[in-house]
Amino acid sequence: MPIEYSRRYRPLLLLGGLFLLISALTRLLLWWRFGLAAGAGAAQLPGILLLGGLNDAVAALYLFVPLALYLWLATDHWLSSRTGRGLMWAGGVLMIFGMLFLGAMEYFFFEEFNARFNLVAVDYLIYPTEVIGNIRDTYPVGRISLALAVVALMTTGALGSALMPRGASPGFAPRSRVLGGYAALLLALGLLHQSSSLALFENRVANELAANGPASFFTAARTNQLEYPAYYRTGDEARLRALLRAELARGGGALQADGLTRRFPARPEGLGPLNVVIIAEESLGAEFVGSYGDTRGLTPEFDALAKQGLRFTRAYATGTRTVRGLEALALG
Numbered sequence: 001m002p003i004e005y006s007r008r009y010r011p012l013l014l015l016g017g018l019f020l021l022i023s024a025l026t027r028l029l030l031w032w033r034f035g036l037a038a039g040a041g042a043a044q045l046p047g048i049l050l051l052g053g054l055n056d057a058v059a060a061l062y063l064f065v066p067l068a069l070y071l072w073l074a075t076d077h078w079l080s081s082r083t084g085r086g087l088m089w090a091g092g093v094l095m096i097f098g099m100l101f102l103g104a105m106e107y108f109f110f111e112e113f114n115a116r117f118n119l120v121a122v123d124y125l126i127y128p129t130e131v132i133g134n135i136r137d138t139y140p141v142g143r144i145s146l147a148l149a150v151v152a153l154m155t156t157g158a159l160g161s162a163l164m165p166r167g168a169s170p171g172f173a174p175r176s177r178v179l180g181g182y183a184a185l186l187l188a189l190g191l192l193h194q195s196s197s198l199a200l201f202e203n204r205v206a207n208e209l210a211a212n213g214p215a216s217f218f219t220a221a222r223t224n225q226l227e228y229p230a231y232y233r234t235g236d237e238a239r240l241r242a243l244l245r246a247e248l249a250r251g252g253g254a255l256q257a258d259g260l261t262r263r264f265p266a267r268p269e270g271l272g273p274l275n276v277v278i279i280a281e282e283s284l285g286a287e288f289v290g291s292y293g294d295t296r297g298l299t300p301e302f303d304a305l306a307k308q309g310l311r312f313t314r315a316y317a318t319g320t321r322t323v324r325g326l327e328a329l330a331l332g
Contacts, residue, residue, distance in 0.1 A: 008079075008165045009178065011088060012067050015163075016060050018155075019099055023056040023212065024049065026103040030110050031209050038114060038205035048210045051200060054189070055212040061186040063214065067091075071165065072179045079165045089156060092163050097152035104144055106213045115208045117217035119226040120321070204230050232319045247314070280329060282322060 031045060040048065071079075078084045109117060124135075135141065156163065201207050220226070228234075245259040253262035286292040289299045291306035317328035 008175065009068075009071055011092070011163050011165060012064060012071060014159065015067065015092065015095055016064055018096065019060045019063070020053070020056050022099045022103055023059075024053065026106055026213075027052050027209055029107065033107075034110055034114060035205055035209050039203050040201070040206035040209060044201060044203065044206050047200060048206055051210040052212070054192075055210065055215060058186075058189045059212040059215045061182070061189060065186075067095075068179060068182050072175050074165075085164055088164055092156045092159065093152050096155050097149055100148040100151060101145065102213060104148065108139060109213075110208075113231075114205050115216075115231070116211045116213045117220065118231075119220045119224065121217055122221045122224075232324075278329060280326060285320060 027049065031040060031048060035048075074084065079088070106116065109115070109121060113120060200210070241259060245255070248260065248262055249255055251262065253264045255262055284299075288294055288296075289306075290297060290303040291299075291311060315328070315332065317324040
C-alpha cells in the first residue's frame with residue numbers, strides 16, 4: 001500500500017493487526033489450558049493456528065467495516081481536528097477494550113462448554129434477566145472489566161500518534177479504490193471461508209479452537225442450531241436401549257413391548273393426597289450438593305433436608321444444561 005494510503009488507513013491496519021494478535025494469543029491459551037486435556041495435541045496445533053488465522057482474518061474484515069467506512073468518508077480537516085483526534089482516541093480505547101473483553105469471555109465460556117460462542121451464548125443475550133445476575137455472582141465481572149479497561153487505556157496511550165491518521169491523504173476517488181480493494185478482499189476470503197470445511201479435525205475441541213468466537217456467535221444466531229451429538233454424550237442406540245430397559249424394569253410395573261413404556265394397574269383406593277412439589281433450581285448441579293458427594297459444604301440446608309426425606313440416586317438427564325434437566329424432570 002502506498003505511503004499516502006497507509007497514513008490514512010493505518011488505524012485500520014493497527015487495530016486489525018491487534019485483533020489478529022489477541023485472537024491468536026487467545027487461541028494458544030485455550031489450546032494449552034483446555035485443548036491438550038481434550039485430546040487436541042501438539043501435532044494438531046499448526047493446523048489449528050493456520051485455520052484459526054484464516055477465520056480471524058475473515059472476522060476482522062467484517063468487524064472493522066465501520067472503521068473502514070469512517071476512514072473512507074472523513075475529510076483530512078476532520079481527522080486532524082481536535083474533535084476528530086479525540087474521537088479516534090476514544091474509539092481506539094473502546095475497540096481495544098472490546099477485543100480484550102471478548103478474549104476474557106471466550107476463556108470463561110470455553111472453560112464451561114469446551115466450545116466457542118454457540119447457541120448457548122446467543123440465549124444468554126436473549127434472556128439476560130435469567131443469566132446476567134448469575135454471571136455476576138459467579139465471576140468477578142467488575143474487577144475483570146476494570147483491569148481490561150486499564151490495559152486498553154495503556155495500550156492506546158502506548159500507540160499514541162501511530163493510531164491517528166496524519167498527513168495529506170489521497171482524494172476521494174483514490175480512497176474509494178482502496179475501499180473497493182477492501183471489499184474485494186472481504187468477498188474473496190469470505191467465499192474461501194465458506195467453501196472450505198470448518199471441521200478439519202476429528203477432535204471436536206480442535207475444531208472449536210480453530211474457530212473464531214464472534215463468527216461462531218453470529219453463525220449460531222443465524223442458524224439457531226446446536227448439534228446434539230457434538231455437545232452431548234451419545235452411544236450405540238441398541239446398547240443404550242437395553243440399558244434403559246433394564247433400568248426401567250427395576251422400577252416395577254408392566255414393561256410394554258417397546259421396552260420404554262411401563263403400565264401400572266389402577267389403585268382402587270385412589271392416588272391419595274397429591275401434595276408433591278418440585279422445585280427446580282437453576283445452575284444447581286449434583287456436583288455442588290453435599291448429599292451427592294461434594295465436600296465443600298456449599299449446600300448445608302439442602303443436605304439437612306435430604307436427610308429428612310427421600311433422596312433419588314438414579315435420577316438422570318441427558319446433559320448438564322438447564323434444558324436437559326427440565327425435560328428430564330417433566331418426562332420422569
